[in-house]
Amino acid sequence: MTARKSGFIVGAVAGAGVACAALAGVGMRMGTAGAAEAPVVRASMAGAPAFAPPPGAPLSFADIFEKVSPAVVQINVTSKASPQSLRIPGLEGFDIVPRGQKGKPVPGQGQDDDGDTPATPKQQSAGSGFFISADGYIVTNNHVVADADDIQVVMKDGRELKATLVGRDEGTDLAVIKVVDPKAKGADFPYVNFENQAKPRVGDWVITIGNPFGLGGTATAGIISAYNRDLQDSTSSFVNYIQIDAPINRGNSGGPSFDIYGRVIGVNSAIYSPSGGSVGIGFAIPADIAEATAKQLISSGKVVRGYIGVTIQDFSAESAEALGLKDVKGAIVAELVPGGPAAKAGLLPDDILTAVNGVTVANRSELTREVAKARPGETIRMTVIRDGKPRTVDVKSGTRPAEGALGLSDDDQDQGGGATPTPDKPATQRVDALGLTLGAIDPASRQTYKIDSEIKGLLVTGVKGDSDAGEKGLAKGDVLANINGAAVTTVAEVNAAVANAKKAGRTSVLVKIIRQNRPVFVPLKIAP
Numbered sequence: 001m002t003a004r005k006s007g008f009i010v011g012a013v014a015g016a017g018v019a020c021a022a023l024a025g026v027g028m029r030m031g032t033a034g035a036a037e038a039p040v041v042r043a044s045m046a047g048a049p050a051f052a053p054p055p056g057a058p059l060s061f062a063d064i065f066e067k068v069s070p071a072v073v074q075i076n077v078t079s080k081a082s083p084q085s086l087r088i089p090g091l092e093g094f095d096i097v098p099r100g101q102k103g104k105p106v107p108g109q110g111q112d113d114d115g116d117t118p119a120t121p122k123q124q125s126a127g128s129g130f131f132i133s134a135d136g137y138i139v140t141n142n143h144v145v146a147d148a149d150d151i152q153v154v155m156k157d158g159r160e161l162k163a164t165l166v167g168r169d170e171g172t173d174l175a176v177i178k179v180v181d182p183k184a185k186g187a188d189f190p191y192v193n194f195e196n197q198a199k200p201r202v203g204d205w206v207i208t209i210g211n212p213f214g215l216g217g218t219a220t221a222g223i224i225s226a227y228n229r230d231l232q233d234s235t236s237s238f239v240n241y242i243q244i245d246a247p248i249n250r251g252n253s254g255g256p257s258f259d260i261y262g263r264v265i266g267v268n269s270a271i272y273s274p275s276g277g278s279v280g281i282g283f284a285i286p287a288d289i290a291e292a293t294a295k296q297l298i299s300s301g302k303v304v305r306g307y308i309g310v311t312i313q314d315f316s317a318e319s320a321e322a323l324g325l326k327d328v329k330g331a332i333v334a335e336l337v338p339g340g341p342a343a344k345a346g347l348l349p350d351d352i353l354t355a356v357n358g359v360t361v362a363n364r365s366e367l368t369r370e371v372a373k374a375r376p377g378e379t380i381r382m383t384v385i386r387d388g389k390p391r392t393v394d395v396k397s398g399t400r401p402a403e404g405a406l407g408l409s410d411d412d413q414d415q416g417g418g419a420t421p422t423p424d425k426p427a428t429q430r431v432d433a434l435g436l437t438l439g440a441i442d443p444a445s446r447q448t449y450k451i452d453s454e455i456k457g458l459l460v461t462g463v464k465g466d467s468d469a470g471e472k473g474l475a476k477g478d479v480l481a482n483i484n485g486a487a488v489t490t491v492a493e494v495n496a497a498v499a500n501a502k503k504a505g506r507t508s509v510l511v512k513i514i515r516q517n518r519p520v521f522v523p524l525k526i527a528p
Contacts, residue, residue: 058260061207065219068262070190071131072255074154074211075140075163075177079147081123122149128210128255129153129177130264131191132294136179139294140254141269142168145175153179156217167297170402171238171305171372173269174290175254176297192256194287195263200224208246208268210255222246224265229283230365231270237368238305241283242266248282257284266290306374307400308347308382309340311518312364315352318523322501322510323484328385330354331364334512334519345395348386349519350485350512355383372400387485428461429491433498433526434509435467436460438480438491449477452517456489457481460513468508468525479514498526 127144131137138153145151151163161181168175179189200206207221226243244257248268257266266284273279296303312331320328333351336343355361356370357380374380374397382393428439438458441451445459460478463470482488483497501509508525 058205061219061221064207064258064260064262065209068192068256068258069209069217069219070156071192072156072209072217073129073131073138074214074216074251075127075129075138075144075254076152076154076160077125077127077145077148078122078150078152079125080149081121126211126214126251127253128251128268130209130254130256131189132194133191134188136163136184136187136189137166137294137298138163138177138179139256139267139290140175140177141267142170142173142175144254145177151177153177154216159183167301167303169293169297169303171303172285172289172293173239174267174285174293174297176294192258192262192264194291195259195261195265196288196291199227200259200265202226205260206244206246206257206265207260208244208248208252208255208257210248210252210268212249212251214251220247225281227286230363231283237365238372239269239285239289240365240369241270242286244282244284245280246282263287264290304376305372305400306376306378306380306397307340308342308345308371308380308395309337309398310342310347311335311337312353312367313521314363315521316523318508319510319521322506322508322523323388324504324506325352325385325388328352328354329360329362330385331361331367332521334521341395341398345382345393347382347384347393347395350386350482351393352385353382354385354390357381358383371397430462431491431494431498432464434494434511434524435464435469435527436474436480437462438494441479450517451479451514455479455481455514455517456487457514458488458491458494467527469522472522472524474513474522475515477515481512481514481519483509483511485510502526 125144127140129138129140129144132139145165146168148165151165153161153163155161161179161184163177164180166176166178179187202224204224205221206224207219209217209219212218212220222245224242225245227240229241229243231239231241242257242265244266246257248255248271252268255268256264257268259265265287267287267290268282268284270283271279272281272283293303311334313334315328315330315332317329319332320326331353333342333347333349333353336347336349353361353367356367357374359370361367361370371380376397376399378397380395380397382395384391384393428437430437437460439461441455441457441459445451446453449459451459457479460474460476460480462476463474480488480494483494484501486493486497488494488497498509506526508523510521510523513520513522
């Protein structure tokens with residue numbers, strides 16, 4: 001498993017011979033408001049006082065577990081092992097290569113002296129899942145079955161049944177598998193239902209069932225901590241997570257979270273862990289997203305989403321202040337896909353997108369989710385702020401490509417050829433108000449920093465370390481393309497833009513920086 005940004009970890013696949021991150025959470029019982037004033041209820045047992053549960057707390061989760069646990073399964077996956085997962089600690093230069101059978105050599109492994117060919121290494125891992133239909137469809141996480149060569153489902157009664165992949169979706173980290181074992185032909189599997197209407201409140205009980213550490217059906221309980229958590233990761237753009245504190249551990253991935261009535265409210269998927277260990281914060285994919293995704297995977301084996309062809313960035317409060325747009329939230333257009341739906345409809349770089357089909361969006365994740373709801377060919381009405389004025393732009397939705405095909409660029413290709421020269425030092429000028437030293441982009445600089453010929457602006461040749469620009473990561477080789485939406489190609493234009501911002505009573509400006517031929521918007525404070 002790989003660590004996500006800011007300490008988020010996709011995980012909870014228990015594995016043998018495979019490195020994988022643990023999905024963990026520490027359960028915490030929290031009192032209700034005013035509990036400190038409530039009298040303690042005591043009962044007498046054999047002369048010794050015993051605490052009774054406070055009002056609102058269930059006497060036991062046993063009835064719920066008994067009702068729903070037969071629908072929860074352990075998922076055992078066999079897949080090809082990477083060399084990294086087979087290395088012995090302390091002997092990083094040596095790989096474990098199992099002996100195979102005589103036959104054609106495996107590429108890169110050669111043959112033993114006796115002619116045996118090492119087999120392709122295999123690894124085993126385990127996760128959780130649950131039946132959503134009597135005919136054998138099971139929901140789990142994409143990362144549980146993504147690389148599976150063989151899938152086995154272990155029932156609560158111990159039966160092991162073969163399953164096959166129906167479809168998986170990287171965008172939500174969800175997958176659907178189906179039992180296809182001849183031994184189960186005609187079986188009527190126990191299943192559970194998603195709950196999309198009567199959602200529990202923050203602070204209400206939640207119970208999770210899964211396969212932690214390969215132990216089999218295990219129940220844990222806690223509370224819902226929050227809704228609408230955004231993990232700020234490209235692979236989670238389509239999920240507004242439920243935060244829960246019920247203990248979730250390695251092997252729980254893909255298992256269900258239930259409300260107090262035994263209805264599925266989420267699918268366990270990730271944790272927050274700055275250190276890799278448990279800090280008691282877990283995340284589940286909400287039931288409405290899980291159910292809609294599962295239905296598409298069952299019907300077509302894939303998920304189809306709307307697409308407009310833009311690269312966007314959060315339009316922060318600081319950015320809004322820099323442009324004099326109080327209380328405006330949304331996403332700002334950094335780039336347009338040439339010939340894409342947005343470009344054809346007339347959207348422009350620097351446009352600020354604030355609503356989709358009348359639904360207000362506060363950031364890029366919300367905008368992405370709203371656009372994704374559209375079917376290809378549908379008209380999406382975008383509410384836009386351009387040059388400080390609102391307008392609407394109708395975009396005909398396309399079909400979103402697979403996640404792996406998005407964001408690809410030729411940044412790593414050799415754009416100059418031959419040796420890279422050292423550029424002559426161009427004439428530069430300092431702009432103390434921004435903490436930058438700027439110069440013209442000459443041919444040598446374009447080759448050194450691999451700046452495309454169509455990119456215009458000023459080359460950043462120095463950054464004052466204790467300036468806002470320095471603290472926000474601006475660096476030598478960046479290109480300053482515009483300030484507050486106005487293109488700049490001379491230092492005089494930069495100074496004029498800063499002066500205009502000061503005159504308008506603003507304390508910062510929004511600059512567009514081009515780095516590795518990709519635009520990034522950065523609000524910069526104006527130094528006094």
